[in-house]
Amino acid sequence: MSPYLTSLLAIVKREALRFIHQRERFIAALVRPLVWLLVFAAGFRAALGLSIIPPYQTYITYETYIVPGLCGMILLFNGMQSSLSLVYDREMGSMKLLLTSPLPRWWLLFCKLVGSTAISVLQVYTFLAIAAAFGITMPLFGYLTALPALVVAGIMLGALGLLLSSFIKQLENFAGVMNFVIFPMFFLSSALYPLWKMAESSVLLYTICAVNPFTHAVELIRFALYLSFNGSALGWVILATLVFTLAALWGYNPARSGAGKRG
Amino acid sequence: MIFKKLSALSTIACMLLSTAAGAGEIWVTNEKDDTVSVIDTDTLEVIQTYETGERPRGITFSKDFSRVYICASDSDAVQVIDPNTGKILHDLPSGEDPEQFVLHPDDTHLYIANEDDAITTVVNTQTRKVVAQIDVGVEPEGMAVSPDGKIAITTSETTNMAHWINTETQELFANTLVDSRPRHAEFAKDGAEMWVSSEIGGTLTIFDTANQSEKAKISFEVQGVHQDRVQPVGFEFTNGDTHAFVALGPSNHIAVVNAETFEVEDYILVGRRVWHMAFNADKSQLFTTNGVSGDVTVIDVASRKALKSIKVGRFPWGAAFRPSP
Numbered sequence: 172m173s174p175y176l177t178s179l180l181a182i183v184k185r186e187a188l189r190f191i192h193q194r195e196r197f198i199a200a201l202v203r204p205l206v207w208l209l210v211f212a213a214g215f216r217a218a219l220g221l222s223i224i225p226p227y228q229t230y231i232t233y234e235t236y237i238v239p240g241l242c243g244m245i246l247l248f249n250g251m252q253s254s255l256s257l258v259y260d261r262e263m264g265s266m267k268l269l270l271t272s273p274l275p276r277w278w279l280l281f282c283k284l285v286g287s288t289a290i291s292v293l294q295v296y297t298f299l300a301i302a303a304a305f306g307i308t309m310p311l312f313g314y315l316t317a318l319p320a321l322v323v324a325g326i327m328l329g330a331l332g333l334l335l336s337s338f339i340k341q342l343e344n345f346a347g348v349m350n351f352v353i354f355p356m357f358f359l360s361s362a363l364y365p366l367w368k369m370a371e372s373s374v375l376l377y378t379i380c381a382v383n384p385f386t387h388a389v390e391l392i393r394f395a396l397y398l399s400f401n402g403s404a405l406g407w408v409i410l411a412t413l414v415f416t417l418a419a420l421w422g423y424n425p426a427r428s429g430a431g432k433r434g
Numbered sequence: 435m436i437f438k439k440l441s442a443l444s445t446i447a448c449m450l451l452s453t454a455a456g457a458g459e460i461w462v463t464n465e466k467d468d469t470v471s472v473i474d475t476d477t478l479e480v481i482q483t484y485e486t487g488e489r490p491r492g493i494t495f496s497k498d499f500s501r502v503y504i505c506a507s508d509s510d511a512v513q514v515i516d517p518n519t520g521k522i523l524h525d526l527p528s529g530e531d532p533e534q535f536v537l538h539p540d541d542t543h544l545y546i547a548n549e550d551d552a553i554t555t556v557v558n559t560q561t562r563k564v565v566a567q568i569d570v571g572v573e574p575e576g577m578a579v580s581p582d583g584k585i586a587i588t589t590s591e592t593t594n595m596a597h598w599i600n601t602e603t604q605e606l607f608a609n610t611l612v613d614s615r616p617r618h619a620e621f622a623k624d625g626a627e628m629w630v631s632s633e634i635g636g637t638l639t640i641f642d643t644a645n646q647s648e649k650a651k652i653s654f655e656v657q658g659v660h661q662d663r664v665q666p667v668g669f670e671f672t673n674g675d676t677h678a679f680v681a682l683g684p685s686n687h688i689a690v691v692n693a694e695t696f697e698v699e700d701y702i703l704v705g706r707r708v709w710h711m712a713f714n715a716d717k718s719q720l721f722t723t724n725g726v727s728g729d730v731t732v733i734d735v736a737s738r739k740a741l742k743s744i745k746v747g748r749f750p751w752g753a754a755f756r757p758s759p
Contacts, residue, residue: 213658228742229731230686230703 178274179282186286189256200248200294201301204241208302212237224365226397234307239393240362242295242317243385246325249294251353253287254332258339270423277420280333287332288325295321313396320395324388327408330415331384337422360386361393384411457758460712460721461517462730463490463504464747470504470515471730471746473721475714475755478732478742484520487513492534492577493752496559497541502754503559505532505546512546512557518759527564529555534618534752536577536586538601545586545599547574554588554597556604566604570597576630578619580643589616589630596630596639598646608646613637617667618710622675622693631666631680638666638680640696650696657701659685668710672735673717679733681708681722688722690738700738704731712753723750 190197212234223229260269269279299314309317335348357363359376360383370377380386387407394401460473463486470490472482487506495502495517502515503526511525512532528535529548532555536545543565546555554574556566571590578587579601586599589612596619598608613635620629627649628641638652654664665683671693672679680689684707690700705724708731712721719741720733729743730750 223743229740230705230727230743232703 174274175278178272178279179285182269182279182282183286183289186283186290190290196252197294200245200252201298203248204244204298205301207241207244208234208237208307209305222365222367224367226394226399226401232307234302236365237363238299238302238307238309239396240360240389242298242321242392243324243360243362243389244357245295245298246288246291246321246328246388247353247357247385249287249291250325250328250330250332251335251348252332253283253329254334254336254339254348257283257333257336261336276423280416280419280423284326284329284333287329288322291325291329292318292321309396310398312398316398317392317395320391323405323408323412324392327384327388327412327415330412330419333419334415334422337419356383356385359383360389362386362389384408387411458715459756459758460714460730461493461495461502461754461756462721462723462746462750463493463752465489465491465725465749465751467747467749468506469747470502470520471750473730473744473746474758475719475721478744480744480746482520483747484515486515486522487511487525491751492532493754494535494537495754495756496537499756499759501559502756503535503537503544505535505752507531507533507549512544514559517756524562526557526559526562527555528557529553529564529567533575534577536579538579538586539581539583543601545577545579545588547577547588549573549575549591552590554586554599568597568599568604568606570606571595571609576617576619578621578628580621580625580628582625585621585625585628585643587619587621587628587630589619591615591617591633594632594635596628596641610641610646610648612639613651618669620669620671622671622678629669629678631669633665633667633683636661636664636666638669638678638691652691652696652698654680654682654685654689654698654701656682656685656687656689659687667708670711670713670720672713679711679720679735681711683707683709684726686724688720688733702733702738702740704733704740705729705743709750710752712755714755715757721753721755723753725749725751 359380366380369380387404390401391404458475462471470484470486471480474481486504487509489508490504491507492505502517504513506513510530512528514523528546531550532546533549534547544557552572554568554570558565570588571593573591574588575591576589586601588597596610597606600607612630613632615634616630617633618631628643630639640650642649663684667681667683669678669680675693678691678693686706688702689698692699704722705727707726708722708724710723722731728748729745731743732741734741
């Protein structure tokens with residue numbers, strides 16, 4: 172077996188094992204979006220009126236609107252969780268061991284990305300199944316067409332996690348990620364409210380939302396769930412993935428990174 | 435690419451299904467535009483808009499679909515239109531402010547509710563003459579006729595009654611109380627039952643036609659919507675009269691009622707202030723008129739899901755189906 176494939180399988184297996192052994196993490200990752208869906212959305216369904224916007228062809232409840240955003244939320248938190256685990260690995264030394272492998276660094280990071288995205292996508296489908304059990308359903312084919320969108324969005328957010336992990340030197344700093352990355356990214360996006368509604372209150376906020384890569388990840392998932400293709404969202408997501416990946420590779424450069432220096 | 439292919443596949447599937455269902459048109463009166471919009475039941479798009487008299491509301495087709503009758507309320511006329519050309523052929527003497535009407539199974543007599551005059555006018559569509567005028571309660575609106583044509587019903591909004599008319603003598607033979615502001619009436623189960631919706635009362639009352647006694651009453655409760663906004667108006671029955679789809683006005687929902695158990699089984703979100711509705715040929719799709727949002731929502735009857743909302747004119751009110759010419 173090619174050493175590339177061996178390393179890919181090994182890293183994905185390690186991610187899967189970590190996932191299986193941390194059931195609490197899996198449940199916690201599901202509870203968060205479910206609370207939003209079943210509590211927050213129920214409270215706001217009467218307050219927030221939605222007009223018909225693509226890809227929807229008719230009126231939808233608020234619960235239905237936020238499902239793609241909550242799928243994005245799972246991917247976002249998992250991407251960040253993955254970055255947290257990288258920081259932990261680096262502190263504990265296992266990351267150092269991994270990076271001393273003769274395989275190219277970019278390949279190792281790519282394997283890590285694939286592993287964490289696979290776990291994220293699995294969690295998204297579990298969330299969609301629970302939502303369906305509560306009567307919040309998408310078109311049947313939509314669950315299939317959403318897969319590539321979820322993978323692309325998952326890789327983008329995973330790449331962002333990698334980038335952050337290359338700059339965070341200590342585990343304690345992760346709280347900063349929550350405050351300065353996750354919350355702004357999530358709330359300044361189309362996950363919870365359509366952008367036209369944001370434009371009504373502030374054009375500046377609308378502009379920030381419109382350039383937020385997370386908005387485009389959510390829209391890509393939203394359109395895919397409704398059997399539609401959003402080319403511009405895909406373009407934005409691919410561009411952001413490239414930028415985050417290249418920056419992460421630069422961040423993990425042994426000549427620059429803390430890991431390299433300590434190693 | 436895969437999106438496009440799947441999308442194309444589902445479109446083809448939809449087209450095949452709708453072709454099997456039988457092509458047709460839904461005609462929708464637009465109360466504030468003085469127009470009628472024609473929707474193709476295959477493509478779910480507006481294919482034609484015709485001008486009508488002022489404030490068109492009630493709409494129905496003749497048995498052979500060669501004529502469409504429209505209540506032009508503010509023109510004080512029932513207009514007869516050629517559906518193939520959209521041309522207004524002539525007016526019928528309708529009495530003042532006709533709002534709703536029903537065509538007798540003999541395809542000749544129209545029973546028209548005259549809201550301002552508290553009367554029901556019976557017009558012969560062939561001779562274009564008024565046959566009878568029957569005194570009913572204040573602000574008559576809902577109209578129905580039994581399948582055998584022997585009984586006509588007028589509901590009066592302010593008197594809160596269903597008035598039972600013997601169509602042979604053109605006289606009232608019974609009056610039954612219903613909840614506040616009755617809006618619409620329909621016979622079900624081969625005429626054995628008569629259903630009346632009460633807008634302010636928020637209920638549907640079901641009568642036994644044989645003795646005009648109340649058989650059941652149905653209330654509605656839409657999650658997250660204040661009870662004052664749950665106002666039943668138009669309703670229609672599915673094949674075999676197993677279920678009734680009921681428009682709940684400003685609650686923006688359609689209720690699905692089991693016509694055997696009289697239980698509400700489902701609520702479907704549609705546009706704002708849903709008023710009346712019409713089925714397609716095989717009753718697989720339901721088209722609801724949403725007045726405030728100015729659109730028509732298409733519901734898949736089997737899955738009870740809203741498929742699409744189609745923009746029409748301002749304040750769509752009534753709807754009627756005809757097969758494609």
